[in-house]
Amino acid sequence: MKLHSDPQSSLNTITGYGIGYIEVNSKAYSQAIIIQPEGEITTWPVNTFADLSLENLASLCAFKPELIIIGTGKKQQFLKPELIKPLIFAKIGFEIMDSQAACRTYNILMNEGRQVLAAILLDTSNSL
Secondary structure (H helix, E strand, O other), rough: EEEOOOOOOOOOOOOEEEEEEEEEEEEEEOEEEEOOOOOOEOOOOOOOHHHHOHHHHHHHOOOOOOOEEOOOOOOOOOOOHHHHHHHHHOOOOOEOHHHHHHHHHHHHHHHOOOOOOEEEEEEEEOOO
C-alpha cells in the first residue's frame, strides 16, 4: 500500500507499507523500525508482537517523544499493563494500533509538527 502525503523533504515520511516491508522516504526496510520526524531510522530488535518486552518499550523512552505509536503488525493487539509501565512513568502518551493504521497516524501527526515516535512491527503474514 502506497501512502501519499505532501511530505516535507527534510522529514522522515512513511511512503509505503505492505507484507514484509515498510518504506520511509522511498527506502524499503524489511524489519521493524523506530521512526521520528527527524534523525536516523533505527531498527527495532523485535520480530513479532510476542517478542515485545519491558526493555523494548523502555528503550523508546530514551528518544523523549511527546507521543509513541506502536504498530503491532497485521492486527491490533494490546500490551500487558506491566509492559507499558515505562511509558506511563516517563509521562509519554502512547497509542497501540495495527501497523497500517500506525503508519497513517504517524504521517498525520508528523505533518502537524508533533514530536511523535512510531515503533512499527511488520506484517509477515502470507495471506491477504
